[in-house]
Amino acid sequence: MPPAIDVAREHRIPFAVFWVQPATTLATYYHYFHGHAEMINSRAADTACVVSLPGLHPLSIREMPSLIIDKDEASKMYLRGFGELFEQIEQDKAMVLVNTCDALELEATSLKALQSHLDVIAVGPTVPPAGAGEEAIHLFRRDEKKYMEWLDSQPAKSVVYVSFGSLGTYSQRQAEEILRGLRCCARAYLWVVRREGRMEEVERLIMGTGAEDDESTGMVVEWCDQLRVLAHPSVACFVTHCGWNSTLEAVASGVPPVAVPGWSDQSLNAHLVEEWGVGVRAERDAEGLLPGVELARCVELVMGDGGTAAKVKTNAAAYQEKARQAMAADGPSERNLGSFVNRVRHLVAAVEKNHA
Known part of the structure; x- marks a missing residue:
């Protein structure tokens, strides 16, 4: 700024x-x-x-x-x-x-x-541990007990988690395509759709199809504690806009992303996800929409029984360990941050001396 x-x-x-x-x-x-x-x-x-x-x-x-x-x-x-x-x-x-x-x-x-x-x-990845404390700040209201109990009821590595971040909104057509893709996957899903960002048409789509209440196949929530969700053993895949925070949280949690980049650095982040081999990139169509069939294809690549899924899971575990080592006590990130603090102290002392 x-x-x-x-x-x-x-x-x-x-x-x-x-x-x-x-x-x-x-x-x-x-x-x-x-x-x-x-x-x-x-x-x-x-x-x-x-x-x-x-x-x-x-x-x-x-x-x-x-x-x-x-x-x-x-x-x-x-x-x-x-x-x-x-x-x-x-x-x-x-x-x-x-x-x-x-x-x-x-x-x-x-x-x-x-x-x-x-x-x-x-100094990264700056990812706090899952459940870092009640003092954590959340941008929007969430019913944590409801979705965590629902996740607890799901088998291990069975849930698709979908969230396009704190700024993302959906047009009616995009919401329809995502819902179509999730149902085509025939896998349980947790889908974050902020009520503040829902157009009336999207609201009617979600409520009219029962997606918000059909807990047998999926759950739609306004907001959630993303780190707790990614750390949950039932979550196997993260469909994400690929903002850098979400990308790092996926890597640190060992959850393979399906990257759906939109703007700014997100396409480059998706490139890194592919380069690391920890996830796949979904392709938008000529109008910028993520088609339901493409969403289903990419989820199957990550969660299915094929060779791509096996490689992704292996790489995701390897990069999770790299992130853990970087964030460990007295690891490289903490040492670099300590060095920065010492340099700041010297700068402050110099400024005070000049002002005196």
């Missing part, structure tokens, strides 16, 4: 930036603003085109952050904001804390290579 940096500058207070997306995205934006914008812009219309940026594995245009590729006014506004942020970071030589670790992104982008351009500190 650039205004926070303006306040820090006005009071001559050193600042650091917490980057809440992957290091791969940070590197992509950095190189876009440092000599590669013209090349990327000239190829933006060809989604199959592959682009090579320093220190990164090749990325197709469709895998790059949408704010770089899309030319609508909202994307242009956000992109200008990112450009200003990089100018401020470099002008003030600010530290950048990134919600990632070497174990996750070393293959996609070398954090050491990025550190030759920016003062990057990996």
Whole structure:
């Protein structure tokens, strides 16, 4: 948020930036603003085109952050904001804390290579343990007892969990397709549909079909404690918009994602999911909808008896262990955060000395 940096500058207070997306995205934006914008812009219309940026594995245009590729006014506004942020970071030589670790992104982008351009500190994954305490903040009302008891009643590794995050809403057609796909799977499902984000048509669809109350096949809830759900032994698959928080939570829980990216960094996150081999990406149609048949196909790939499911489950367990080691007490993330705190102490002492 650039205004926070303006306040820090006005009071001559050193600042650091917490980057809440992957290091791969940070590197992509950095190189876009440092000599590669013209090349990327000239190829933006060809989604199959592959682009090579320093220190990164090749990325197709469709895998790059949408704010770089899309030319609508909202994307242009956000992109200008990112450009200003990089100018401020470099002008003030600010530290950048990134919600990632070497174990996750070393293959996609070398954090050491990025550190030759920016003062990057990996402090992730910043995923609290499931059930971290009642003091946890939840954005929306939830009936935790009801859905947890329902999950308890389901067999191990049998439930499809569907959530498109705190901002996602559904059109009537998209809700119909998701419901059609879930029923085609013939698997139990827990589907998060925020009441605040439901259009009247979607509300009627859910209530009219009994999806909200038909607990034999599935449950529709307004909101849930996602970490508790992902940690539940009955959950086998996470259909997600692939925001970075949700992606990290899936990895840390060992639950294979079906990635349905929409905008911003989500396509690149889906690319990482595929590169790690911990999940699959679902394809939207020409109108941007996730078809029910595609949803069912991807869920079956992850939860079925085929070779893809076996590989995904093995890789998901391996990356869960990598995340656990990164987040462990005195692990790399905690050590990096401790180093950051010590540097802040030195900066504070220097500022106090100058003010005196």
